[in-house]
Amino acid sequence: MPGTTRSGARGTTGTARGRRVRAHLVGIGGGHPDQITVQAVAKLREVDVFLVADKGSSVGDLAQARAEILRRHVPGEPTVIQVPDPERDRKPGDYGTAVLDWHDARARAYEEVLAQLDPSSTIGFLVWGDPALYDSTIRVVERLGIDFDVTPGISSVSMLAAAHRLVLNRIGGPIVITTGRALLDDVKAGADNVVVMLDGHLTCRSLVGDGRWSIHWGANLGTDDEQLVAGPLDDCIGEIEQVRAQLKAEHGWVMDTYLLRR
Template sequence: MQDLLLVGIGTGNPDHLTREGVEAIRRADLILIPRKGAGKSDLAGLRETIINDVTDEPPRIAYFDIPQRRTDDGYLRGVDAWHDAIATRWQAAMDTCPQAGVVALLVWGDPSLYDSSLRIAARLNPQPHTRVIPGITALQALTAAHAIPVNELGAPFMVTTGRQLRDTGWPQGTDTAMIMLDGECSFQTLDAAQYDIWWGAYVGMAQEILISGPLDEVSEQIRTTREHARADHGWIMDIYLLRRRRRGISR
């Protein structure tokens, strides 16, 4: 049985790789690297840089292309079929080196937080022994970059997605929400006068962009900054924290 190591590599800063992550990369006989198209080639390049930085003799690398996700059959069905297709490509990449006892996949952020690596791994056949090496999350990197706590004193917070914010509105039972996986600037669906926002793109990377302030004052700045950054780089990863104001008090 092969060992499959899902190694969280943080949000783009090679210094965020943990010692456990370094050891996992050094142990690997084969490392899988996804390719997401020419416009996102620097994501594969960053993984290659991390591998070269922490190994004296880099292990064998197998590349695989990420398939396009269908959107014509509903969101959940589309994602489920997409995961099946990715698992097939993982398996084909692993089969290029059947003698590899330890296979590693370097996962952006952390494999256990809003990432589907574990769901995809469960589709592999034969089933490997899968182990997660936790990494720095975008949530941690964002709050550190803005030097803020994620929650107010003694209060809960919600981690959710842009889709959920658009479809169901503000989450009940909390004044603080961390929004991930939002390509639509879904904060625009809220009454901006009621919220403050801390937004970041490419958090932890050299091209990091941070904007914060009352949502009604910075919403358009974030939207246009995001649009321009995506055009410049060909891709964007962003995340933001929203906090509902209490009694009209900002920040």
């Protein structure tokens, strides 16, 4: 934001500096139109142009979900620009550097589009879940040097708890929210009540056989294809693997989150 120095904004693009372009980053939950908050609807209706990362045909259902949200909540025919999403190194030697490089590449792609827009435009980004939780959009938009605001959305963590009718924390106890990449290190450090996100490899399989873990798992939460599995980890892991594989085969993608407890 203007006048603010952000230590994490590596490689900030410069040509957008001084623009009057403003961006709304709007959390849209799991993609169902009913999950959009009243505040989010108001922000969507202020947008002149929506910028959407184009991840290819394999995630067509996600594009349809975004389109349905706009159809339901934004009058008329909103302008949507598909921006090709840069490839990310999935097997980097340095994970942190690879992610920062990807953020820079995304920012450059958006900057090319901004250069062609009316400088007084309000642009919009539809962000899955909540923009503040394991999502890169805020970091990418910071690099553009434009003013922006953030509207929270319903996160997959909240949807998981609601779907399973859970209180995430034990009485007076902590809850760790982590990634599949970090799960085993967190468990080794003593975490025993853990929400896991971004785990495309079901790292929890490494804990099978311990006998002390339970799991509450959810995939494509908040959509018509939502799937839930709960019980002892040792007993449930096979069903979770099967359901997950079926969802990916049918839709080309799967977004899952789970709670592990010991």
